[in-house]
Amino acid sequence: MVLNLLPLQQSYDLELLFVDDDSADGTADRVRELAHRYGCLHLIRRVGRHGLSSAIKEGILDATGDVVIVMDCDGQHEPAAVARAVEHLLDTASDLVIGTRFHPQAEIAGLSRQRERNSTLANRVARFSLPRYGNLTDYMSGFFALRPERCLNYVRQVDVNGFKFLYELLALSRGQLKVAEVPLSFQPRLAGESKLDLAVVWDLGVSILHTLLLRALPRRAVSFALVGTSGILLHVLVFAIMRRLVGLSFEQAQVLAVVCAASSNYLINNVLTFRVQQLRGRALLIGLLRFLLVTSLGMVANVGVSSAFYRQVSHQPLLALLAGIAVDFVWKYAASSRFVWNSP
Numbered sequence: 001m002v003l004n005l006l007p008l009q010q011s012y013d014l015e016l017l018f019v020d021d022d023s024a025d026g027t028a029d030r031v032r033e034l035a036h037r038y039g040c041l042h043l044i045r046r047v048g049r050h051g052l053s054s055a056i057k058e059g060i061l062d063a064t065g066d067v068v069i070v071m072d073c074d075g076q077h078e079p080a081a082v083a084r085a086v087e088h089l090l091d092t093a094s095d096l097v098i099g100t101r102f103h104p105q106a107e108i109a110g111l112s113r114q115r116e117r118n119s120t121l122a123n124r125v126a127r128f129s130l131p132r133y134g135n136l137t138d139y140m141s142g143f144f145a146l147r148p149e150r151c152l153n154y155v156r157q158v159d160v161n162g163f164k165f166l167y168e169l170l171a172l173s174r175g176q177l178k179v180a181e182v183p184l185s186f187q188p189r190l191a192g193e194s195k196l197d198l199a200v201v202w203d204l205g206v207s208i209l210h211t212l213l214l215r216a217l218p219r220r221a222v223s224f225a226l227v228g229t230s231g232i233l234l235h236v237l238v239f240a241i242m243r244r245l246v247g248l249s250f251e252q253a254q255v256l257a258v259v260c261a262a263s264s265n266y267l268i269n270n271v272l273t274f275r276v277q278q279l280r281g282r283a284l285l286i287g288l289l290r291f292l293l294v295t296s297l298g299m300v301a302n303v304g305v306s307s308a309f310y311r312q313v314s315h316q317p318l319l320a321l322l323a324g325i326a327v328d329f330v331w332k333y334a335a336s337s338r339f340v341w342n343s344p
Contacts, residue, residue: 011083012086013065014040015040015042015063015064015065016038016040016041016042017042017043017044017059017062017063018031018041018042018043018044018073019044019046019055019056019058019059020043020044020045020046021046021049021050021051021055022045022046022047027073028043028045031043044058044059044062046058051160051161051276052165053158053159053160053161053164053165053168054160056070056165057155057158057160057165060146060148060151060152060155061152061155061156063148065148066147066148066149067086067089067090067145067146067147067148068145068146068147068148069082069085069086069143069144069145070142070143070144070145070146070165071099071142071143072142072143076186076187076188077099077142077143077184077186077187078184078185078187080185081099081143081182081184081185082145084182085097085099085143085144085145085182086145088145088180088182089145089146089147089180092178092180093178094147094178094179094180095146095147095150095151095177095178095179096144096145096146096147096150096151096169096177096178096179096180097144097145097146097179097180097181097182098136098138098141098143098144098166098179098180098181098182099138099141099143099144099181099182099183099184100136100137100138100141100181100182100183100184101119101138101141101184101186102119102120102123102137102138103137103138103181103182103183103184104183105183106183106184106185106186107183107184107185107186108186109185109186109187109188111186119138119140122139122140122204123137123138123139123140125208126139126140126167126208127139129171129208129211129212130167130170130171130211132174132175133170133175133179136170136179136181137181138181139164139166139167139170140164140166140167140204141166141184142166143184144166150177151169151173151177154169154172154173154177155169157172158172159219159220161203161219161220161276164203164204164207167204167207167208168207171207171210171211171215198272199271199272199275202223202272205226206219206222206223206226207219209222209226210222220273220274220337221333223269223272223273224269224273224332224333225329225333227265227268227269227272227273228265228329228332230264230265230268231261231262231264231265232261234257234260234261234264235257235258235260235261236257238253238256238257238260238261239253239254239256239257242256242257258295258299259292262291262292262295263288263292265291265295266287266288266291266292266340267288269336270284270287270341274337274340274341274343276343277341277342277343279340279341287340287341290336290339290340291336291340294331294332294335294336294339294340295332297331297335298328298329298331298332298335299328301324301327301328301331302324302325302327302328303324304324305323305324305327305328306320306321306323306324306325307320307324309323309324
């Protein structure tokens with residue numbers, strides 16, 4: 001792929017940045033070998049940092065050119081699309097040009113039927129959450145060209161815990177960027193594996209909900225709240241089973257339901273919300289004990305605040321309950337982030 005890109009030097013002064021998360025597949029060695037032959041190649045090898053969005057962000061911020069192209073290295077993005085994207089960017093005075101898989105002239109040999117259906121659904125939901133960019137067809141593309149002077153401020157703000165960098169960039173810009181699209185010839189993967197899994201789907205859902213909520217809460221807090229909602233459902237289910245089928249007392253069933261729901265919330269948050277700081281082994285058990293402690297203190301705060309609110313502020317039970325829940329949520333999110341996962 002590198003050699004196919006080099007003829008572009010006849011028209012452009014190229015700088016090729018490869019961001020490698022210290023992979024064991026020989027990528028860094030191959031790039032280093034080619035860099036001795038081609039001075040435009042540069043390797044960014046990251047140790048202790050990983051993730052697609054953070055790699056894209058770091059690559060864009062390290063680039064020195066007037067135009068920056070982002071593309072995958074698995075062979076699905078054809079090198080010929082680089083020239084088309086750059087020309088379109090310059091000819092239309094756009095700020096951002098997206099290589100789309102869903103343009104009428106695009107070819108999607110690299111997408112299975114199932115992935116095509118999934119991507120189409122994801123793009124429909126994304127379009128609903130980004131009405132100012134409602135004319136676009138591929139919000140999840142991994143190929144795009146941008147002008148750093150117009151986009152860099154938004155790039156700096158992208159939350160790298162997310163997976164779909166382009167969607168986050170569009171959401172942050174709030175319609176302020178002039179965006180165009182060019183069709184892609186999306187090829188079958190030559191190397192590597194698809195990163196589409198439950199965590200990616202979860203990230204996308206959190207990103208879209210975060211946008212619909214006008215980004216009023218931190219993105220990770222949205223994920224934490226969604227996990228908490230699942231915990232409420234599990235709490236009710238366990239309580240009902242323990243009361244009706246097992247015959248436990250109200251207090252016994254309630255204690256067991258609280259512990260089950262809190263443990264479930266902890267494990268799901270560990271895999272999804274805080275997976276960059278994911279705990280394993282002995283640390284996982286210690287983290288659970290800490291999370292249960294945080295949860296118990298949050299319940300005490302919930303009861304205390306709601307009672308005080310009801311007595312001293314308003315005799316509306318619903319308002320008092322909401323006040324207690326809000327304090328409980330803020331405490332659990334802030335305390336568990338720091339005390340359990342050691343994350344700011």
